[in-house]
Amino acid sequence: MKSAFLSAALLVAAPSAWAQSQNLTFLTGLLTTLQSANLTSLISATSTFNSSGVGQGILGDLSSGSPFVLFAPSNEAFASAPSNVTSDSGRLTDVLAYHIVSGNFSNSATTYPNVTLGRTFLNDSEVVQLEGNKAQVVAWAIRADGHIHVLNQRNDSTVVNTTSFGNITINIVDHVLIPPESLQQTVPTENATTSLTQLNTFLGTVNVPFFNSTSNSSGSISAFNLLNSGLHGFTFFAPNDSAIFASQSNLTALASNTTALNNLFYNHLINDTTVYSPQLVGQNFTSAGGEPLTFSINATGQYVTSGNTTALITQPDVLLSNGVLHVIDRVLINTGFNSGAASSALASATSAAAQSTTESQPIGFSATASLSSGVSGSGASASGSNSAAVGRFAGPGKAQMVALGATAVGVLMGALITVF
Incomplete structure (x- = not known):
């Protein structure tokens, strides 16, 4: 009744x-x-x-x-x-x-x-x-x-x-589904095998410089805050605690070299594009540092390569309110930077973002149809998801917009994010 x-x-x-x-x-x-x-x-x-x-x-x-x-x-x-x-x-x-x-x-x-x-x-x-x-x-x-x-x-x-x-x-x-939350809200819920506590600490030490045109002053925003609330659409390859510990000597050596440390961060980030694991299969993307990110898959798992480092994706698709993390078992030790490639990749992402599409099947369905065949990365530019003008970040070398928190809008010019 x-x-x-x-x-x-x-x-x-x-x-x-x-x-x-x-x-x-x-x-x-x-x-x-x-x-x-x-x-x-x-x-x-x-x-x-x-x-x-x-x-x-x-x-x-x-x-x-x-x-x-x-x-x-x-x-x-x-x-x-x-x-x-x-x-x-x-x-x-x-x-x-x-x-x-x-x-x-x-x-x-x-x-x-x-x-x-x-x-x-x-x-x-x-x-x-x-x-x-x-x-x-x-x-x-x-x-x-x-x-x-x-x-x-x-x-x-x-x-x-x-x-x-x-x-x-x-x-x-058997449970009500809760939508993805911010990086700060999500990371503490990760279990011991994929703990990202050390990553949080590391991201807090990486500072992206910016210039506040209103107060005419220089400052910086931490990489953690940038990922937590500054970007609208991104993909980040997040080294787990074991990876951070294993790379401690490399990270310590870079601690005094701000440019190299920032480039290391940029080369774990795909800018302005939320790329889920099925979309990575057999593709190449360009990092925010302008360096190639290539992907391969075989019977042991899915891998990402940057520079001379290849890492296993141990936990794909940690969904966030403003992007996605893929947890990896190694730090991608690549401090290279290619301004032209970074700018080109961002332009491609922005162009693809302007195209509105209606998805009527699983995301990345065509790519994952041959998962068992062990295809390796080849020939695709960083495009993917749609993008707005706000919530966008460019590595050093191109002026683009980034939303810092709820209200501030910044433009990266050279090595500075300019905040108005």
Whole structure:
């Protein structure tokens, strides 16, 4: 009786103009499917979702006939969810938008460390700062236990059952999914085998110089703060603690050479482009320092090479609100810098960013189709995800924009970020 009441309430609550334009037969059928799966808490949350313009638009898209994946939290998942998720209608809308993925994933069944990624409907700029105002992604894979796990979650979230309704695949999960957060919020949750504590310390010692034209003064911003809140779209290859310890002598030798230390940082960074692990396969990218980053894959894993160093990607796709980390087992000891190549790569990324695309399949699907063949890196420029004018950083040698925190905007000129 309660379920039937919730279904009716959801449909009746819809604004009349919206309700008249939607396929109510479809929505009724969807709600019936959710009821049959005993997802009454989700139905109740959907009523709140439908009270917002964002929610109404997404529900309209679901009835379009295009394929979607819905990660549907069980009643127990909602019962254990943080109170700030279930009691705040705005937060709940964002969280539910993160549970809906556009595209057909019927042929995608990756086993970790291979990862499936899909673009969600979450694009609230308060919680997502990817390039080009792109929506956030969600990642999942089959673990050793044979079950699908949603990755990057503080509480291990497992698909416990799957059903479908029409064009929608419904994966029932045992925890409410929480969208990616900032670097500062994410790194402390990493487990001991992929600890990035030493990386945090290292990034705090690397300072990118800037000039404040308002106060006519020079200063610097730490590399940590740059990644944490200064960039809108980036890819960073993050050495784990073991890698930092193993390279301590090299890092100590560079400590007094600011230019070399900065270049080392730049050569772990792909600027203005969020590149997920399936998109790395068989590709070359150019670092923010203008140095080539090449990628290969074989039976032992996926590798990145810069200069004379090759590192294993031990944990791919650590999702952040403004980019992505790939954890690696070695520091990429490369202090080279090529201004022209860095500028060219940034221009390519910016051009690609201006192209709006609708993703209807797993991110990097065409690249990962031949994962088992062991292809090696070859011939592609750094393009990838969309980009906006703000949240962009260029290594020394080209003036571009970078958002520092929520309000300041900087331009890198020569070796300085100029902040207005």
